[in-house]
Amino acid sequence: MDKPVLALEHVTQAYGERRVVKDLTLALDKDQIGCLLGPSGCGKTTTLRIVAGFEPLLAGRVSVNGTVVSRPDWLLPPEKRAIGMVFQDYALFPHLSVQDNIGFGLLHLSRRGRRSRIGEVLELVGLSESRQCFPHELSGGQQQRVALARALAPRPALLLMDEPFSNLDVTLRDRLALEVRQIIKSYGATALFVTHNQQEAFAIADRIGVMDAGELRQWDSVVDLYRKPADPQVACFIGEGTLVPGRATADGAIHTELGLFFDGQAQTDGGPVQVLLRPEDIYHDESSEIKARIIQSQFRGANMFCLLETPSGQQLQALFPGTCEWSAGQSVGISTKLGKPVCFPLDLSSPPSSM
Ligand SMILES: Nc1ncnc2c1ncn2[C@@H]1O[C@H](COP(=O)(O)OP(=O)(O)OP(=O)(O)O)[C@@H](O)[C@H]1O
Numbered sequence: 001m002d003k004p005v006l007a008l009e010h011v012t013q014a015y016g017e018r019r020v021v022k023d024l025t026l027a028l029d030k031d032q033i034g035c036l037l038g039p040s041g042c043g044k045t046t047t048l049r050i051v052a053g054f055e056p057l058l059a060g061r062v063s064v065n066g067t068v069v070s071r072p073d074w075l076l077p078p079e080k081r082a083i084g085m086v087f088q089d090y091a092l093f094p095h096l097s098v099q100d101n102i103g104f105g106l107l108h109l110s111r112r113g114r115r116s117r118i119g120e121v122l123e124l125v126g127l128s129e130s131r132q133c134f135p136h137e138l139s140g141g142q143q144q145r146v147a148l149a150r151a152l153a154p155r156p157a158l159l160l161m162d163e164p165f166s167n168l169d170v171t172l173r174d175r176l177a178l179e180v181r182q183i184i185k186s187y188g189a190t191a192l193f194v195t196h197n198q199q200e201a202f203a204i205a206d207r208i209g210v211m212d213a214g215e216l217r218q219w220d221s222v223v224d225l226y227r228k229p230a231d232p233q234v235a236c237f238i239g240e241g242t243l244v245p246g247r248a249t250a251d252g253a254i255h256t257e258l259g260l261f262f263d264g265q266a267q268t269d270g271g272p273v274q275v276l277l278r279p280e281d282i283y284h285d286e287s288s289e290i291k292a293r294i295i296q297s298q299f300r301g302a303n304m305f306c307l308l309e310t311p312s313g314q315q316l317q318a319l320f321p322g323t324c325e326w327s328a329g330q331s332v333g334i335s336t337k338l339g340k341p342v343c344f345p346l347d348l349s350s351p352p353s354s355m
Helices: 044-052 098-106 111-124 140-152 170-187 198-204 222-227 232-237
Strands: 006-015 018-028 033-037 059-064 067-071 083-086 158-162 191-195 207-212 215-221 242-248 253-256 259-262 272-277 282-284 291-299 303-309 315-321 331-336 342-345
Touching: 006 044, 018 044, 018 059, 018 215, 033 044, 033 170, 033 198, 044 083, 044 158, 044 191, 083 140, 098 111, 098 140, 111 140, 111 170, 140 158, 140 170, 170 198, 191 198, 207 222, 207 232, 215 222, 215 232, 232 242, 232 342, 242 315, 242 342, 253 272, 259 331, 282 315, 291 315
Parallel strands: 033 191, 033 207, 083 158, 158 191
Antiparallel strands: 006 018, 006 059, 059 067, 207 215, 242 253, 242 272, 253 259, 272 342, 282 331, 291 303, 291 331, 303 315
16 A cells, blocks of 8 residues: 555644644545544644644654654654645745746756646636736635645645635635635646634645544544544534433443433443434424424524423523524424434543533
8 A cells, every 4th residue: 555645643742831732643544635633722823833844742652654753862854855835824935926936946947847747736726817916916715726736836745735715705715615625636736734624624634633632533534523523522622513322222322301312332331322412313393292492593495493492491502494484492303313423431530521
């Protein structure tokens, strides 16, 4: 099997006494787009800077295409790593035209080679007509694409992007995230980017790493992260949903106030558990004995997103068809449709998870 383009093995880094990246291990294969996702201060940028070679390591190692580029006693300089970077503020040279910005990293090529590569990446990002423009003559989204073209032009082994959409307005962000994914994929590049925005991560990434307080809690495909979260924290952080308390019995059944679920695994201890219910797992069913009161409803066009409360006080999030015309205070019948439920043993010593 091919070696991963990027491998981080047990990487740890600290500022003074404080460890901000803890024992982090992940691998990114060729042509994959990975994303580190987590709240502010969880160590995403520090991890990216470690990969780029701007930060030393306390422990562990980083390899690019099977060659070690960082270990605690040695760092390959950033410019020798074959890594391209797109920064949050794009870092374009204001006094250089678009083509000269892109050509800056191609000085090792002949004049002709440079021209041809600049033309190639400008076409890729849809800015062939703007090659003579200066950065201030372009919109934020166009500057973003120039920065991407400049980073891709030297054909790096790996592309790193730090919050690449944070300077753009929200509607542009969503569109550009998809566009950037398409550009990276059609160029056959491997990329790692960081964001605190889930929607962005879901739009662009093949694999997402959820970080929390310097730890990588799960590194997985987008679908598995949503459907098979590794722990209650990831379950709560990714997407919407509720952890509903239940009791597991030795036959693999989980008893909850919303009915009986089977996770197919014998729970030998028969102890308390939490079952993850995503909004789409709950549906309207007037014939059901389970009734819930609508606390809040939010019309989302095709869907109606509701916050519900059962008679026991358990709150639930549910996604009903947008044609439902319900309002707060109304009581509705609900049922659940769960294939294989996601179930976590309930640690009674820790506070309950909230979303
Ligand atoms: N040069 C530094 N010296 C000391 N502490 C630092 C330094 N750089 C970052 N930190 C601290 O390390 C922790 C991780 O920072 P980092 O920038 O990696 O987080 P982040 O997840 O990228 O956050 P954000 O989304 O806000 O950029 C933070 O608590 C930050 O304050």
